Amino acid sequence: MREQPFHLPDLPIMNHKVYHLNLSPGELAPDILIVGDPNRVSFIAENFLRGVDINKEHRGLRTITGYTDWGQRVSITTSGMGTPSLEIVLNEVVALHEIDFYEGKRKEEFPTINIIRVGTSGGLQPDTELGTLVITEYSVGLDNTGLFYDAPIPDENCQKLEKVVKDVIEGAIPESSRFKGKIEPYASKAHPAVVKALIESAQENTANFKSGITVSNSGFFANQGRSVSRIPLTVPDIDVHLSRAESGLKDLRFENMEMEASFLLHFMFPLGHRAGAICPIIDKRPEEKFLINYQEKIIEAAKVALQALRRLREWT
Numbered sequence: 001m002r003e004q005p006f007h008l009p010d011l012p013i014m015n016h017k018v019y020h021l022n023l024s025p026g027e028l029a030p031d032i033l034i035v036g037d038p039n040r041v042s043f044i045a046e047n048f049l050r051g052v053d054i055n056k057e058h059r060g061l062r063t064i065t066g067y068t069d070w071g072q073r074v075s076i077t078t079s080g081m082g083t084p085s086l087e088i089v090l091n092e093v094v095a096l097h098e099i100d101f102y103e104g105k106r107k108e109e110f111p112t113i114n115i116i117r118v119g120t121s122g123g124l125q126p127d128t129e130l131g132t133l134v135i136t137e138y139s140v141g142l143d144n145t146g147l148f149y150d151a152p153i154p155d156e157n158c159q160k161l162e163k164v165v166k167d168v169i170e171g172a173i174p175e176s177s178r179f180k181g182k183i184e185p186y187a188s189k190a191h192p193a194v195v196k197a198l199i200e201s202a203q204e205n206t207a208n209f210k211s212g213i214t215v216s217n218s219g220f221f222a223n224q225g226r227s228v229s230r231i232p233l234t235v236p237d238i239d240v241h242l243s244r245a246e247s248g249l250k251d252l253r254f255e256n257m258e259m260e261a262s263f264l265l266h267f268m269f270p271l272g273h274r275a276g277a278i279c280p281i282i283d284k285r286p287e288e289k290f291l292i293n294y295q296e297k298i299i300e301a302a303k304v305a306l307q308a309l310r311r312l313r314e315w316t
């Protein structure tokens with residue numbers, strides 16, 4: 001990968017704190033859970049962390065740092081909804097570990113960050129039950145945030161996925177649409193150690209889980225096939241088309257849709273940090289099902305993710 005020089009004025013730091021997360025180095029552990037909803041940060045921390053010494057919020061981005069029952073220092077932070085917000089958060093997460101704020105330069109040595117998204121998602125496959133925890137192996141981004149980071153393609157599977165999804169989307173856009181040909185999917189890969197750690201932890205907890213491909217969208221409504229406004233959808237029934245598509249990857253199907261996994265993996269993988277995602281399925285639209293009380297599933301996913309962070313540190 002082309003190495004990019006660090007340009008100090010590009011990183012706003014105020015009183016040794018990054019501008020959006022309002023954190024100084026040391027306040028964010030290198031083992032992190034990241035969630036969309038700021039209230040989920042407190043909810044998971046109340047259930048799983050003790051000895052909390054950092055609890056900060058700025059612009060709705062809450063971060064709590066404390067210790068697990070086994071004494072591992074872990075932070076839980078907020079991505080906000082969608083990849084544009086996540087892009088801000090991840091740059092600051094990485095800078096907090098990789099940049100020396102006092103010297104104003106990149107450190108020679110820094111820890112490997114382990115970061116796992118615990119989010120909600122919509123199910124795509126008829127035979128995957130509501131409440132199933134989906135462990136992401138690959139993600140395909142239909143947002144364009146990732147396109148601004150020219151990371152190398154992680155493997156051949158990503159190449160295949162980009163083609164498959166491009167064809168699915170193109171096939172679904174009406175000829176008359178001014179946006180035909182303009183949606184560019186990008187594929188990204190979860191770190192294999194994170195996938196392994198999540199699968200082993202899910203098995204240990206006898207959780208109902210599946211691993212699969214996660215499609216990340218740049219919106220919740222039209223972008224995921226929901227027709228609520230009076231404006232026609234560019235890609236009608238996008239969810240139905242993806243659920244029926246063959247991924248071309250052995251034993252992996254398009255399992256769920258959400259709004260952050262693509263960029264999380266795309267950004268962290270080329271930096272050598274380790275990222276993954278575990279997201280319960282909280283709705284299945286074709287069956288008109290919505291899991292109202294999904295908090296139990298968040299607890300289950302957070303427990304699995306924290307145990308995965310433990311494994312990842314033990315394997316380092």
Ligand SMILES: O=P(O)(O)O[C@H]1O[C@H](CO)[C@@H](O)[C@H]1O
Pocket residue numbers: 035036037080081082118119120121220258259260
């Ligand atoms: O529950 P979170 O983590 O926010 O994730 C999902 O929920 C939000 C949409 O409702 C999007 O952020 C989507 O990715």
Ligand SMILES: O=c1cc[nH]c(=O)[nH]1
Pocket residue numbers: 120121122123220224257258259282283
């Ligand atoms: O269907 C869903 C559910 C949660 N989050 C999403 O982005 N989509």
